[in-house]
Each structure stands twice: as structure tokens, then as C-alpha cells.
Amino acid sequence: MKDENTHYGVKEIARRANVSIATVDRVIHNRPGVSEKTKKKINDIIIELDYQPNVLASRLASRKIISLAVLIPRVSEETDFWEAPLRGVMRAESEIKKYGIQVLPFFFDLNDKHSFTEQAELILKKEVQGILLAPSFIEESRQLITACQKLKIPVVFIDSNVPEQDNLCYIGPHLFQSGYVGAKLLTYRLKENHKVLVVNISKEKDNYSYLQIEDGFRSYFKDHSQPCEIIRIDIKDTDKLSVTKDLTRVLFEHPDIEAIFVTNSRVFSVASFLENAGRKDISLIGYDFLKENIRFLKEGMIDFLICHKPEEQGFRGLMALYQTLVLGSPVEKVHFMPIDIITKENQAFYQN
Template sequence: MKKDSAVELSGVKEIARRANVSIGTVDRVIHNRSGVSEKTKQIIQDIIKELDYQPNIMARRLASNKVLNFAVLIPAVSDETEFWAAPLNGIEQAENEIRQYGIKVEKYYFDLNDKQSFVNLTKQILKTAIDGVLLAPSFIDESLAFTKQCDQLKIPYVLINSDLPKQDSLCYIGPELFHSGYLSAHLANYAIKDNGKVLIINISREIDNHHHLLRKEEGFRAYFDDHDKKLTIVKDDIRQTDYASVASSLKELLKAHTDAEAIFVTNSRVVSVARYLQESDHQKVLLIGYDYLKDNLAYLKDGLIDFLICQKPQEQGYKGIMALYQNLVLKVDVEKNYFMPIDIITKENYQFYRN
């Protein structure tokens, strides 16, 4: 009723007409299903190429009433791991956008302090029928075991926030850590005189497991090497993360180095340093740390923290889900490595920041 015959057709119908076959057969070759003679297959493929046929995704999703299941495995959000609220947020945003297209997202939260919880969840996930996985590979060996199984089952997976060495992931979406340290050094450098002094502080119970902290430190140091800057770098590892312990470590450290002009904290625990500086009424020193978290922002506003480095945690979650969607539904290629921008947050721009 709508189309008069003068209107040019397109889509499977037109292909079928030209090839003198039914649309069912066209569908078969489009999806590379078996049961088509080589000859008709060739004819149809030629026509598809000639017409530059683009399937209508909406119609496809509508007709194939299939739902796709994505599993998400990320750390649970807690006071200590507030960071993970942001990726989760992005994941849920993506979920809302593509629910329309028949995507279901099942979320699994592991305890960052409990390897076993991670392992248990991977087992649970593998028991269900899933089409794709979004993974934060916090525990390296355990993650490798999991991704290996995904490989075998031909389930694509996306890594966020930290990478796994040479895995066959669909893609990695997250920071390039070395450069964030390098950038921090540039910023710190504005406050450091020649022959001045800077402190690097790692605050983590698992400094040795958490190689990502070390990558930032390397980047930080590299900057000064590259620029032949003469300065003293003092590094301190603090392995007790409760505030009281951190404070007492800092007390000693700062007493020994009253001349430090800048402090670089390699993660979001910069908040403890800021708090200590405030409470001890320490003289102003340039302070750089990580992550757009509520407590950090408070000290940023107060001027105790000068710069926060942030790498769009929410977008990591969002992009992660969308990468699966693009690959599985739209059948398009996705970038193998999507490095997040290294954002500099200050008192003046934090209110406009978008995670």
C-alpha cells in the first residue's frame, strides 16, 4: 500500500529479486549459514557488494527475538573502593541505552580483599549462558585463568581499568599509567626549584601486587630524567592504610624532609595526606593525587590538594559495555586499546568534570 512499484527497493527483498531467489536464501548467505549452493551464494554476495547493502539493525533485532546476556565482573563498591561506583554507573547507563535492543546485563561484584570471591564468581558466570563479559582483572593469575576459559568457549571479553598481558581480549579500555605519572611530574615541576625535593608516596596494603602504582612512579621519575632536572626524590611506601597509621608515617617523613616542595601520591589515598597536612597545619606544599572522589574533592576545594589525575572511570564502564554491544550486535570492529584521556582536575574545573 505504501510503495508504488516505481520506488526503488532495497534490502533483502531487492537482493532476492535480483538473484531470483527467496529472501530466506538471502538471509542464509548474509549470515553465512550453511545450506546454500556455492553458485547462488556467489551470485547473492555479488549483489550485496554491488548494492553496498547495509542490514537494518532495528529490523534485525526486532525479528530475531533473541536476548544477549552480558556478564560484568567488577569490584564491589565500599568505603574503601568508592572508585568503583563510577564504572558501575557507566555500565548502568549503557545498559539503559541498549536494553531496547535486547541486551541483558548481569552484574557480579567481588571483594577486592578476597581473591576467592573473585574465583567463585568466575565459576558462577561460566555456568550461565553468556554472550560477552566485561572484566576488571584485579587479580592477575585468577583473571588469566578465567579469560582462558572464555577463549575456549569463544566468549568475547572486554578488560577495563587495568590490562592483562597479551590476552586475546576484545579490547582494553582504561588508563595508560606511565604517562599519568609522567604528567604528574610535569605539574609538580612547577613547584620544585633546582636542586629541590619531591616526595613520592605509595599507600597500599598490596604495593607489590599492585604493579599499577609502580608504573605511575616510573613515569613520574622518568619525567625528571628526561628533563635533566636536578632534584632529590624521596619515596615512601606506607602499607598500613588506616588513617592513624598513615598519619604517623607522614609525621616522620615530613619531619625528615621539611624542605619538600611537592608530594605525589600514586592513588586516591592522597586524601589521607591532605588530611594530615591540614590537621598538622603544615606549610603549603604542592600535592598531587588520583581520582575524582568526594573526599578528595573536599580537599581540592580547600586548596590542600592541587591536582587530581582522573581517567574517566564512568566512561570506562560505559565504553566497555558498548564495545561488547558494537562487536556482538552491530558486528563492527572495536579499537583494541582505548586509552582514557589523562584529565587534570583542579579547584577551578572540577565542577565541570564529567566522569
């Protein structure tokens, strides 16, 4: 019953090379203590036979546990966004723990750079084999990555990218294009005066993600030479009071604003404001599949949510580490997530 599927194993390689399988094993894993000559002989046979290691057997025999660190923002009362990537990570872990893989989660505070550095140091002490990272703080992330480079620890980015960095890969949104899509959706809701407001609500001064989003947003109008007046506002504090105060002011100055585009997941606080202000005439678009956002989406206060599959980012991020570390197969350097459009009507079936 030998079909074309005949796979040769270490035994056959050893037989052909006239060595023991222990030596074959050494060559396969690049372990020292093999003469160049036998090494070459074995490698040639490996190529000739197109040897594919049996991951099952390998993981079964090796009682080593591979530890992967995950460093992402802590879920705060302010937003439950980071629940989703964590869920994805956990799902990945439960799928691959049978291969002896263990996940060590670390969390930092999005309002505190120091907590990031702190956790990063903790990770380095743990001697993990790979890291999944949300590089929210660019400089601090750069430092961590430099350290990992020296230790040859692969790092995967999710949610946002730090370009020109020697990481394993990035799995997340194409922010520019995402803003572009946002603009397109917004045009569906424009009526006469074509005046829109872009809102960025964030305490973090160093988060440049929204710049790319806003860039894409503005580009849409440029590309389509649509006459559209864009007002913008930065709300530097995330609490209800600040949001209310700032929005009240801008809407007083520009009562003819037709639509609002929020560059991140805090669109719910704008929705809440509009609801209280009785401005249901203003269309609203923002980001992310948060519980609060969905509530306003269902109520009709939010017209569209754009979403980049945060759960899948976590899942795929961890699987990318697994792929290099265990399977030794290559991973794509950049993997953009889809730009999902969520409305009241299709939200029930959305998969993060």
C-alpha cells in the same frame, strides 16, 4: 524520491539470487544449511550491493536477549571509585536495552583474589555473550580470558590492561604518561630544594599499575634533567593509623619535602594527614574524582587531581561489546582515555 541513499535489503538480495529471504538470512548470519554455491552467489550480491543490515529491524524481529556480564570491584567504604564505571555501564545499558541487551553485574573484593575467581566462575555458568572486566588480578584474569577465548566470548578490559592477551580491547589510561603528567604538574609547585615524595598506598601486592605510573613520573625528571630528589614510600595498609604513622616518620626524616605525589586515589588520606599535621606548605597531587578528594581539592589541600574518566570507561566498555556483538563493527584494540587535570577551579564542570 530515490536519492543516492537507496539502501537494498534482504528482499532485493533474495530476488537477485533467486532464493528466499530465509536463505539470505542464513548466509548473512553464517548459519549452516546452505550449499556452497548459493552461499557464494548471495555473498557476491551482498558485496555488490554494499548491503547494510538494518539494526532496528534485526533487533525488533529477534526476540533474543543479549546478556553482557560486568566484573568490577565492589564499591567499598574505603573508596567509591568504582561507582563511576558502574554508572557508565548503567548509562550504556539504558541506551541500548531497547535493542534487547541486558547487563549482569558481578562484583569482587579488591582485597580478596578468591572472590574474583568465584565471580568469574559464576559468569561462565551464566552463558553470557560478552564480558566487561577490570583485570585487577592479573593471573586470575588470564585464566578467565583463556576460558572466554575457547567459548569465543569477547572480553573488554577497563581501568588497567593485561598485555599480550587476546581480549577484544582495552579502554583506560596510559599509565606511564599519566605519571609523566603528574610530574609536570608537580614542578609547578616546587620551590627551592626540589625534594618530593612518592606515596603508594595499597594492600594489593599484585597491583602493578602504580609501577607504570611511578615509572612515568620518574621519567619526566630524567627527560628534563631536573635536579630533584625523589623519596618513595609504600604504605601497605589503607587505614588512617598506618597512613599517619608512615607519613609522620618519613616527614620527620625529610622535613624539607616540598610536594607529595600519590600514585592512586587514596590521596585523600594523605590530604587528611597533612591537614591535621598542619603541613599546608606541602603540595599534593593524586588521582581520581572521588568525593573525598574533591573536598580536599576545594579546600586547597590537594593541588591537582589527575583523572581518567572512569564513568566513560564503563560506558565505552559496554558499548564496545555492543558494537561487536550487535552491530558487528570493528573496535579499536586499545583506546586510551584522556589524562584530565582537575583543579579547584575547573572541578565543578568535570565530567567523569
